[in-house]
Amino acid sequence: xxxxxxxxxxxxxxxxxIVAAARELLGRDPAATIDEIAAAAGxxxxxxxxxxxxxxxxxxxxxxxxxRDGEDVLSAVDLTGDPxxxxxRLLASSWSLVAExxxxxxxxxxVLPAGRVRELxxxxxxxxxxxxxRGQDDGVFRTDLPVGWLVSAVHYLLKGAAEEERAGxxxxxxxxxxxxxxxxxxxxxxx
Amino acid sequence: xxxxxxxxxxxxxxxxxIVAAARELLGRDPAATIDEIAAAAGxxxxxxxxxxxxxxxxxxxxxxxxxRDGEDVLSAVDLTGDPxxxxxRLLASSWSLVAExxxxxxxxxxVLPAGRVRELxxxxxxxxxxxxxRGQDDGVFRTDLPVGWLVSAVHYLLKGAAEEERAGxxxxxxxxxxxxxxxxxxxxxxx
DNA sequence: GCTAACTCGTATATTCCCGTACGAGCTAAA
DNA sequence: TTTAGCTCGTACGGGAATATACGAGTTAGC
Numbered sequence: 174x175x176x177x178x179x180x181x182x183x184x185x186x187x188x189x190x191i192v193a194a195a196r197e198l199l200g201r202d203p204a205a206t207i208d209e210i211a212a213a214a215g216x217x218x219x220x221x222x223x224x225x226x227x228x229x230x231x232x233x234x235x236x237x238x239x240x241r242d243g244e245d246v247l248s249a250v251d252l253t254g255d256p257x258x259x260x261x262r263l264l265a266s267s268w269s270l271v272a273e274x275x276x277x278x279x280x281x282x283x284v285l286p287a288g289r290v291r292e293l294x295x296x297x298x299x300x301x302x303x304x305x306x307r308g309q310d311d312g313v314f315r316t317d318l319p320v321g322w323l324v325s326a327v328h329y330l331l332k333g334a335a336e337e338e339r340a341g342x343x344x345x346x347x348x349x350x351x352x353x354x355x356x357x358x359x360x361x362x363x364x
Numbered sequence: 365x366x367x368x369x370x371x372x373x374x375x376x377x378x379x380x381x382i383v384a385a386a387r388e389l390l391g392r393d394p395a396a397t398i399d400e401i402a403a404a405a406g407x408x409x410x411x412x413x414x415x416x417x418x419x420x421x422x423x424x425x426x427x428x429x430x431x432r433d434g435e436d437v438l439s440a441v442d443l444t445g446d447p448x449x450x451x452x453r454l455l456a457s458s459w460s461l462v463a464e465x466x467x468x469x470x471x472x473x474x475v476l477p478a479g480r481v482r483e484l485x486x487x488x489x490x491x492x493x494x495x496x497x498r499g500q501d502d503g504v505f506r507t508d509l510p511v512g513w514l515v516s517a518v519h520y521l522l523k524g525a526a527e528e529e530r531a532g533x534x535x536x537x538x539x540x541x542x543x544x545x546x547x548x549x550x551x552x553x554x555x
Numbered sequence: 556g557c558t559a560a561c562t563c564g565t566a567t568a569t570t571c572c573c574g575t576a577c578g579a580g581c582t583a584a585a
Numbered sequence: 586t587t588t589a590g591c592t593c594g595t596a597c598g599g600g601a602a603t604a605t606a607c608g609a610g611t612t613a614g615c
Contacts, residue, residue: 222604337516351509363545
């Protein structure tokens with residue numbers, strides 16, 4: 174059961190633009206308004222409500238969309254070989270996506286039940302954790318700190334980098350280098 | 365000109381409790397309500413308004429109080445000797461204070477002019493930066509990343525650690541060890 | 556070209572929070 | 586004990602945001 178009554182092409186387009194705008198704004202500011210999102214999508218507020226009955230469902234749609242993109246990237250990146258190099262590749266292609274998702278998650282936690290959020294976010298989070306574990310087994314990542322903390326710390330660094338960029342304190346071109354260098358140091362076994 | 369009309373002792377007590385509650389709540393959630401703060405202080409909302417005419421001044425008072433505590437700690441900590449050890453001492457005695465201040469700053473940025481915030485927060489922020497620079501000069505801290513980013517990254521990690529603790533994903537007793545180990549790795553020159 | 560689907564404005568109800576007004580009762584301090 | 590200062594409840598007004606109701610105009614798709 175896909176759609177009971179067929180959806181028109183212009184509706185599809187509107188929905189796509191709304192979700193894109195929601196990701197863009199909520200990815201920067203979890204408190205972004207429905208009005209702002211509708212305006213950014215180039216769409217009337219009532220049109221938005223026509224497709225998403227309330228804020229919760231809009232946020233969920235944006236989060237799902239971002240996580241799906243994340244899954245795509247994770248599948249496309251070669252995660253085999255030296256875990257350090259794999260992580261570098263991963264960060265290069267998806268650091269901004271992860272940063273965006275962090276803010277979306279914050280927005281989601283205010284509108285959706287925590288269980289639902291975990292359910293959505295579980296799979297992608299696990300993938301990074303698996304990579305870290307493999308690196309620990311291979312002896313190239315530290316084992317003196319809990320894996321859960323390492324995963325979280327990487328997220329906080331990425332989110333921070335995005336924030337620094339928005340504040341103009343970090344040049345967009347420098348971010349990949351800064352991020353990979355920071356994360357590498359954080360995960361390396363201490364001397 | 366201290367106080368034109370002398371303030372009564374019970375008023376002083378109320379103010380102290382309000383500021384403490386404001387630090388506590390705003391340090392966790394920058395969006396904490398005036399009602400919540402008054403309730404946490406064990407005081408009626410109107411009493412709070414009797415001392416702080418609006419939210420902005422309350423937030424400022426809380427921030428100033430936290431920063432003053434921060435200054436006290438910074439003065440008490442021995443920042444000489446090996447910068448790595450100095451940083452360890454600093455983090456051990458003030459990581460939670462820094463994390464609290466981060467959230468307070470976020471709250472302040474939404475209510476106070478940016479210039480005022482910088483003015484208040486400038487001095488303490490500079491102290492950490494100075495310590496990092498000294499470590500760079502001594503060759504014990506990395507120089508391949510901008511100092512501004514390193515300072516910010518440390519803040520993001522501390523804020524993240526506080527959040528993990530609140531979420532129950534990190535035990536309070538483990539935090540000093542986790543934080544110092546993470547920051548040390550982040551700042552160490554790469555191999 | 557007909558029709559159902561879509562767009563979107565205006566108006567309205569609701570909720571939440573901030574801030575003000577008024578006033579009654581209590582308490583510290585001279 | 587007097588009085589000025591403090592506490593704090595209730596009530597009110599305003600602004601912002603969410604969400605609903607109604608309806609007029611437009612467009613995609615058969």
